Amino acid sequence: MITASQVKELRETTGAGMMDCKKVLTETNGDMEKAMELLRERGIAKAAKKSDRVAAEGLVECYISQDKKLGAIVEVNSETDFVGKNEEFRNFVMDVARQVAEKNPENVEELLNQQSITESGKTVQEVLTDKIAKIGENMNIRRFERFESTGLIEKYIHGDGKIAVLVDFAKGDSQLAKDICMQIAAAKPEYLKQEEVPQTRVQKEMEILKSQAVNEGKPAEIAEKMVQGRIKKFYGEICLIEQDFVKDSDKKVAKVLEENNAEIIRFARFEKGEGIEKKEENFAEEVANQLK
Numbered sequence: 367m368i369t370a371s372q373v374k375e376l377r378e379t380t381g382a383g384m385m386d387c388k389k390v391l392t393e394t395n396g397d398m399e400k401a402m403e404l405l406r407e408r409g410i411a412k413a414a415k416k417s418d419r420v421a422a423e424g425l426v427e428c429y430i431s432q433d434k435k436l437g438a439i440v441e442v443n444s445e446t447d448f449v450g451k452n453e454e455f456r457n458f459v460m461d462v463a464r465q466v467a468e469k470n471p472e473n474v475e476e477l478l479n480q481q482s483i484t485e486s487g488k489t490v491q492e493v494l495t496d497k498i499a500k501i502g503e504n505m506n507i508r509r510f511e512r513f514e515s516t517g518l519i520e521k522y523i524h525g526d527g528k529i530a531v532l533v534d535f536a537k538g539d540s541q542l543a544k545d546i547c548m549q550i551a552a553a554k555p556e557y558l559k560q561e562e563v564p565q566t567r568v569q570k571e572m573e574i575l576k577s578q579a580v581n582e583g584k585p586a587e588i589a590e591k592m593v594q595g596r597i598k599k600f601y602g603e604i605c606l607i608e609q610d611f612v613k614d615s616d617k618k619v620a621k622v623l624e625e626n627n628a629e630i631i632r633f634a635r636f637e638k639g640e641g642i643e644k645k646e647e648n649f650a651e652e653v654a655n656q657l658k
Contacts (some may be wrong), residue, residue: 368391368392370397371649372390373388375398376390376402376605380405381442382499382527383623386405387405388452391570403528406574407574407578408492421460423442423444423447423449423475423506423638424450424459425444425455426464426528427460427462427523427527428529428530428531428532429460429466430518434520434602435516435519436468436512436515437467437521438532439463439509439510439634439636440466440510440636441507441508441530442464442505442507443505443638445504449501451506454501455501455505456527461482461484461493463483463510464483465480468572469509472564474508474509474510477510478568479491480492494506494507509636511634513534515534515631517537517631518539519533519535520543520544522550524551527638528637529635529637530635531633532638533546533547533630534632535630535631538623538627538628538629542623542626543614545612546619546630548607549606549612550633550635552633553612554608554635555605555606555633556607556629557605558633559607559608560603563601563604565607571597575596575597575600576589576590579593579596606619606630608620623654
């Protein structure tokens with residue numbers, strides 16, 4: 367049996383109408399992923415993403431060394447957004463980013479067991495525990511990435527710690543690097559270039575695009591040509607160098623890099639709470655339960 371909460375979740379995720387959501391959930395026996403694919407094939411879903419549902423608190427931050435050869439990007443989560451504005455918490459997050467850059471831990475567990483570079487005689491875990499006790503809220507170091515470069519590393523922080531971007535350039539100047547960081551923050555690329563996109567994902571997208579074309583009433587041979595055109599748009603959305611440059615939409619990022627004799631090795635984009643489901647709370651219900 368399809369529940370109202372399933373319909374609500376699918377509707378919020380895809381932007382499709384309530385009856386359409388209920389219909390595809392019934393057809394797929396409640397399989398949320400298959401239902402989303404079916405909505406996309408029929409051209410009903412606005413997007414098959416859950417970005418609107420992301421809502422963990424805390425901060426994302428970047429640290430780069432003075433010579434811009436070393437950099438790190440981190441996410442540290444907290445229970446409420448008030449902690450994200452706390453100066454002591456903000457300083458701690460920056461210290462964690464510097465720790466990652468300078469001490470090169472393999473993973474979060476190793477990072478927590480390292481000796482802190484800011485508080486002598488304590489591990490990073492012990493410093494974190496102290497902050498939790500002092501600030502009065504649970505916190506955790508969720509993830510990080512570290513870049514070491516022979517070229518140039520640049521960073522960008524948006525929304526007072528909501529989005530952080532770190533980019534490793536083999537060659538290029540600082541101003542262009544800043545522009546590319548802002549491009550990544552705004553346009554949310556997932557990969558640098560087409561070759562990095564897994565073939566399984568490309569194949570899946572092509573199947574969905576073909577189903578969309580067929581459902582629009584196009585003959586098979588026309589549908590195939592439409593898929594080839596639409597897959598270029600797909601690459602243009604998820605691959606950085608295939609995207610339109612935000613400061614000049616007449617040019618692709620690849621062209622801008624070429625004109626400036628610049629080359630990107632890699633990038634990382636962290637968005638606070640990305641991929642973490644927000645716990646929905648009903649305040650009236652909570653009060654009623656407490657009264658009971």
